[in-house]
Amino acid sequence: GAGVSQSPSNKVTEKGKDVELRCDPISGHTALYWYRQSLGQGLEFLIYFQGNSAPDKSGLPSDRFSAERTGGSVSTLTIQRTQQEDSAVYLCASSVPGGIEQFFGPGTRLTVL
Amino acid sequence: KNQVEQSPQSLIILEGKNCTLQCNYTVSPFSNLRWYKQDTGRGPVSLTIMTFSENTKSNGRYTATLDADTKQSSLHITASQLSDSASYICVVFRTGGGNKLTFGTGTQLKVEL
Numbered sequence: 435g436a437g438v439s440q441s442p443s444n445k446v447t448e449k450g451k452d453v454e455l456r457c458d459p460i461s462g463h464t465a466l467y468w469y470r471q472s473l474g475q476g477l478e479f480l481i482y483f484q485g486n487s488a489p490d491k492s493g494l495p496s497d498r499f500s501a502e503r504t505g506g507s508v509s510t511l512t513i514q515r516t517q518q519e520d521s522a523v524y525l526c527a528s529s530v531p532g533g534i535e536q537f538f539g540p541g542t543r544l545t546v547l
Numbered sequence: 548k549n550q551v552e553q554s555p556q557s558l559i560i561l562e563g564k565n566c567t568l569q570c571n572y573t574v575s576p577f578s579n580l581r582w583y584k585q586d587t588g589r590g591p592v593s594l595t596i597m598t599f600s601e602n603t604k605s606n607g608r609y610t611a612t613l614d615a616d617t618k619q620s621s622l623h624i625t626a627s628q629l630s631d632s633a634s635y636i637c638v639v640f641r642t643g644g645g646n647k648l649t650f651g652t653g654t655q656l657k658v659e660l
Contacts, residue, residue: 438590469650476551476636476650477591525590534579534640538590 436460438539440526446545447516455511455542459528466509467529467536468501472522480524483509485531516546549574551639551651559657564627568654570620570637578640578647582611582622585634585653594622594635627658 439458447453459466468480479493483503494500498516503509513520523543527536551572560566572580579598583591595604595611597620603612608631610623624631634653641647 474652476652478650479648527590534596535593538592540588540590543588 438526438528438537440524440539440542442542443540444543444545446547448547449518450515452512452514453516453544455513455524455544457509457511457526457528457539459507459509459526460537461507462530463528463537464506464531465529465533465536466503467527468509468511469525469527470495470522471525471541477525480511513544516544518546520544521546549639549641549649551637551649553635553637553651553654555654556652557655557657559659560627562627562629562658562660566624566627566656568622568624568635568637568656570622570651572618572620572637572639572649572651574618574639574641574649576642577615577618578642580611580613580620580637580639582609582620583636583638585636587633591636624656629658629660632656632658 441456464485466483469477471477481501482490498514501511523541525541526539529536554569581596582594584594585591594609595606597604597613599615608625613620634655636653637651639649
């Protein structure tokens with residue numbers, strides 16, 4: 435596609451519910467990143483996928499967070515039993531193999547009531 | 548600890564005026580530094596990328612400088628326009644690629660008539 439796309443653009447959920455956020459990277463980009471941007475905070479790295487290698491999950495804040503990337507393309511970030519502190523914008527980015535330029539999607543704004 | 552600090556936190560200027568945003572970092576070993584522009588509700592978009600050997604780079608009305616010795620960078624915006632209103636984020640990459648990057652919290656710029 436023309437750029438990284440994410441869905442939904444906005445998600446409002448109740449505390450304790452599970453949510454799934456989707457990222458469609460640019461075609462041919464084997465590297466995919468998830469970040470979280472809380473209000474007034476810098477971007478926080480969550481997880482990184484590179485091709486068929488094991489993902490780097492070192493940024494996931496708790497075991498309620500998980501992500502998968504099927505077929506080396508689309509990725510889904512799942513947050514289980516959401517908490518109010520999970521409210522943030524979740525950004526996805528992709529890059530070509532070995533590339534340093536990351537292209538960001540528009541993000542998903544998650545609000546946990 | 549790898550950190551990126553930006554100043555000012557926020558800035559309001561009149562249309563047509565110039566401004567300079569600052570970024571200090573302690574990230575090591577250094578690979579490259581980039582400035583991103585993030586419009587409200589959008590993902591970050593890369594403005595400039597500078598490696599260790601580059602000390603200035605321009606992109607239209609945006610000029611970034613880098614002093615790798617003092618670990619400081621600046622982003623100068625010339626003849627500001629209303630569309631420059633956004634958050635400007637400094638990001639430093641460590642060598643090794645992948646997820647080895649550190650984000651600043653950004654400077655929120657507002658350009659007014």
